[in-house]
Amino acid sequence: MNVSLRxxxxxxxxxxxGNLTEAARKLNVxxxxxxxxxxxxxDELGVQIFIRHHARGVTLTSAGARIIGEARxxxxxxxxxxxxAKDLGSELRGEISVGCLWTIASHLMPSILSGFAESHxxxxxxxxxxxxxxxxxxxxxxxxxLALSYRFAIPDEVAGEKLTAFPPYAVLPAGHRLAGxxxxxxxxxxxxxxxxxxxxxxxxxxxNLFRAQGLEPKVAFRARTQELARGLVGHGRGxxxxxxxxxxxxxxxxxxxxxxxxxxxPEPVELMILALKRQSQRPAVDAFVAHLREMFAPxxxxxxxxxxxx
Numbered sequence: 573m574n575v576s577l578r579x580x581x582x583x584x585x586x587x588x589x590g591n592l593t594e595a596a597r598k599l600n601v602x603x604x605x606x607x608x609x610x611x612x613x614x615d616e617l618g619v620q621i622f623i624r625h626h627a628r629g630v631t632l633t634s635a636g637a638r639i640i641g642e643a644r645x646x647x648x649x650x651x652x653x654x655x656x657a658k659d660l661g662s663e664l665r666g667e668i669s670v671g672c673l674w675t676i677a678s679h680l681m682p683s684i685l686s687g688f689a690e691s692h693x694x695x696x697x698x699x700x701x702x703x704x705x706x707x708x709x710x711x712x713x714x715x716x717x718l719a720l721s722y723r724f725a726i727p728d729e730v731a732g733e734k735l736t737a738f739p740p741y742a743v744l745p746a747g748h749r750l751a752g753x754x755x756x757x758x759x760x761x762x763x764x765x766x767x768x769x770x771x772x773x774x775x776x777x778x779x780n781l782f783r784a785q786g787l788e789p790k791v792a793f794r795a796r797t798q799e800l801a802r803g804l805v806g807h808g809r810g811x812x813x814x815x816x817x818x819x820x821x822x823x824x825x826x827x828x829x830x831x832x833x834x835x836x837x838p839e840p841v842e843l844m845i846l847a848l849k850r851q852s853q854r855p856a857v858d859a860f861v862a863h864l865r866e867m868f869a870p871x872x873x874x875x876x877x878x879x880x881x882x
Contacts, residue, residue: 590629619639676720677699731847739833740815740840754833759787766789775794806825
C-alpha cells in the first residue's frame, strides 16, 4: 500500500470540512493538493470515498464513511507513535535497556537502580544479565543500549569508559588458618583446594593471578555463580577469589566466610561502561551514564557508601 499518512490527513480533513476549499484552508495547502490526495487514496484502495456535488462540496459514500473512521484511528496511532518517539529521543522518560555482568548485577545494581529511580522516576530501566559474551552480543545486536561490565575482550566496535577498579580478595572459610590476617599471599593458598568461578574471561583472570606469580592453583570445583562458590567455601570445601565482596559474610545456607585482601599488588578488574561506538545515545541513556559516574566518583559520599557494601 502506497497511501501516505499525509494523504490520509488530507482526506480526513476534507470529510470534516465537507468541501475541498475549506480543507485546503485549514491545512494551509493548495486545493489541487487536496484533490490529488483524494484521487491517490481512492485509486490505491479501489473505493470511492466522496460523492462530489457541484457547488455544494462533498459527502461520504457508505464505504467512505468506514474508511474515514479507520483512517482516524490510524492517524491517532501515528500521532501517539510520534509523541512516544519524541519522548524517547528528547525527554527523560520512557525505557532504556542495560546489560550487566551477573556478578556485578547482584552486588551493585540494586543500589544503582534504586538511586536512579529516585532521581529519574520517568525512566524505566530494563536489565539484561549475563556473562561477558552475553553482554557483548546484546550490545552488538542492539538488545541493550549500554552495559556495565569488566574490561574483558572488548571488541573494536565497543567503546569503554572506566568507572573504577576492584582488587581481588581471597574468600576463606571463617575458621581458616589465615582468616584473621590483614592480607594473604597467593603462595600461602597454593596447596589449598581452589573453587574457581568458571565464567568466560573471568576464569582466565583468576587463573592468571596465580600464573603471574609462577603458581598453579589446585582447582577442586568449578562454580558458575559466586554464591555457589561462597557456599562451598562456607562448608570448608576450599577457598575462592572475588573482586566484589558481599556486605554479609554469611552464605545463603548459613555458612560463614571471611574476605581477605590479596597482597603483592595483584591485577585488579576495571569496571566499565560499554556502548557501541556507532550508536548515538538518547538523553535518558546519558542520564543513566551520568548517574553511574556520580556513583563511582571518588570524591562523592555516595561512592563511599556504595563501596562499603562490597
